[in-house]
Amino acid sequence: MTLLQVLPMVFVLIELTLYTLLGGADLGTGVWQLLAGRGPRAARIRTYVYEAIGPIWEANHVWLIAVLTIMWTCYPGAFGDIASTLVVPLFIAGIGIVLRGTTYAMHGATRGPEDHREITTLFGLSSVLTPFALGAAVGAIASGRVPVGDQPGGYLTWLNPTSVLVGVLAVLVGAFLAAVQLTASADRQADWEMSRAFRRRALVSGLLAGAVALAGPFVARRDAPNLYTGLLHGDGRAAVVVSALAGLVALGLVLRRRAALARYAAALAIAALVAGWALAQSPQLLPGLTVAHAAAPRSALIGTTVAVIAGFVVVAPCLGLLFWLVLHGHFERVPRSSPAVGTARRPSGAARRRLAGASALTFVLGAVAVVFGTALWVQAAGVVLLLAALVGEFTAVGPGELADEDTLDGALTADIGAGRKLRMS
């Protein structure tokens, strides 16, 4: 087993952790929308949650896409086996993601979550369905239910005890993370009513998540003995202990009204849990198939590793910028009026026609090079000329001024057709 064969799996686990943390918190907000109840207070809660998720939103599913792509690039055979056996839960998760993204987009066209409540309800239901189905798929892999080879799994095999447990845990963890984040956000805005409401929710969901996690070993002992041994007697033990302690610390911090800090403890608890699962079944990826054996050829592993590292170098500062803007409340500030900056000179009609003529000529030259060029460089030059011609033509048309010029000659109503009314705004 070489480092190169394992490194992509480490990336997969990191991204799975980030999806659980960031995507989970995002999905968890849907749980609280769903459970807000009725009445004015529920409306207040829904509106608060709706406004708080703001710009972070659906982008978090990208972590999941990254997990899928790295899996199929670096462990293609195992990915094919997982996809064959777990087609049903993965498909359900996919539908859940579609419903959630669509209802999120629809929210953008409403006056908030109280306007068209059925959208909010569908948003909440899909926010429960998605993590449950994904957690169940993870549970099926962890309990060794995905055999090597293209083996159809059927409709119900994924609803086994371990899968159900992990699925429920995924929903609860998301709800907990969301509640902690919403408490911290309310604290920052000194919205004590929402802070109290979500601290209570964080405590309840945290305790429930803890209870389900504690039930894990008992379920695994009967249902997935290998996982049980790996987690409690093997390499996973240290990680399990760290996870449990970090979970307790997170709950304690919520209780002590330190929600902002509790987020980090909760993150550690989840990272340790994922690491514990990985260590417990290492070096096996699927029963009888080690990570090393499942790994793709060297060049693909190198390509992906370079791409992932380079990608992180670019993405991390940008993501940092977004989080900084959100977490420091830059998106909550009162709008400041932005001054008009400049006044540009309009090109004359003759100048426009000259530019249009030059662009047309460039277009013809480019077209000739693309159509009749045989050498690669001639064709490439042709494409460049064509694209330059497009930019030139667009500038020559000047769509902004074109819209003005229609008013300049004042014949606005006459051309629309006699007798037809203009709607004024």
Next chain:
Amino acid sequence: MGGIGLTAVDQAYLDQARQMQALSFVVHIPLVCFGMAFPAMILFLEWRYLRTGDVVYRAVAQRWSRILVALFAVGVVTGTILSFEMGLLWPGFTATFGSVFGLGFAIEGFSFFLEAIFIGIYAYGWDRLSPRRHLASGVPIVITGVTGSFTVIAVNAWMQHPSGFSVRDGRVVDVNPVTALFANGFLAHEFVHMYLAAFMVAGFVLAGCYAVGRLRGRWTRYHRVALAVPVTAAAVAAPAQLVIGDWAARTVAADQPVKLASLEGLGATTAGAPEHLLGWYTDGQVRFGIAIPKLLSLLAYHNPDATVRGLDSFPGTDLPPVNVVRIAFQSMVGIGSALALLAVVFLFLRFRTGRLPRSDWFYQALAVAGPASVVALIAGWVTTEVGRQPWVVYGVMRTDEAVTGAREIPVGYGVLALTYLGVALAVVWLLRRLAGRPLPDLLPRPTPDATTGMGVR
């Protein structure tokens, strides 16, 4: 053609699996066009606002950025479904070739992520970031929209024209993902073709919406700006698309002769092959079509007497469904040519009269051009992908070797179709809601001024 010696999967629902994949693409691709072209138009308007101080530009840009967010959110989730389906429907494809093409999707994932981050900053940053910073936060959206689609098209180009690996004993070895994806002879024309298509679709669809508005009497300066920008973008792209399309077809002629024969429905190998407009392919020839002598040879090889291989020179098992490919191709070319003609009319009138067209027929044509451009886009996709059949990786792996053995395909297909019907209705609903919102107050009030006439707004 050989293949790598895999056996076909026992899957009674292969066609349903293909239709399910096709449905997912048909829903996703128009959204991709908006992801590629829409940010550039919005940024152009914001840049004009900063240069001129004209708040109408800003109002249009701000409005459109909300639509961009909604369409992007739907694009994210339909794109997620696609990456699920790569594994769920075609495990044989990902299992065998994931190491070759996966890199493309890894880079696309990062592009997508950056795009999402900056769309978040841009859409929420109006009035909250300084004008220059806000404009700057939009630039990465334009760039990542291009890089993301570039890598996905690289994967498609590889599927059309596979290279960068060899096959030994039924296993894929000597994998070189970089040359497979980026040194591919199909990448350049596919990418430029798609990029122009994005501007045509986004441009004509947007312009079509405002053209309908004008026919109903909504024609303030706000509406004129909102029509002029997309119609100009589409009008400059449409004529160029004919040139790029010609380039694409000649590459197909060189490397995928069976697809070229299907585009025309050329049964027997012919010197000086004609091209038929319309008609129906049956029994090795096109019936009821209008034949133009020697045109196919002329277009494909620049020689009116060149010999073009016919469908009967390929094994029957290697043929795509000819009529599907042929009709899709003719629809794409027909609509594309009509759009290019409309574009030339628009450009001619603009430089001749110095203003937007006056007559209703132009706006009626524009209203039709919106949906027509989407039809052409999908027809083009069908031409490329169905024309590749029965191969998933051209000449190497058949679609029936890639498909899953799972029995649940019809159920999944039904659920997905219903879900996407709901998504389509939801998108229509939300776009209508967004469009129905009153325009912001910041638009200047009409002033009885010498240069603006009566100032009817």
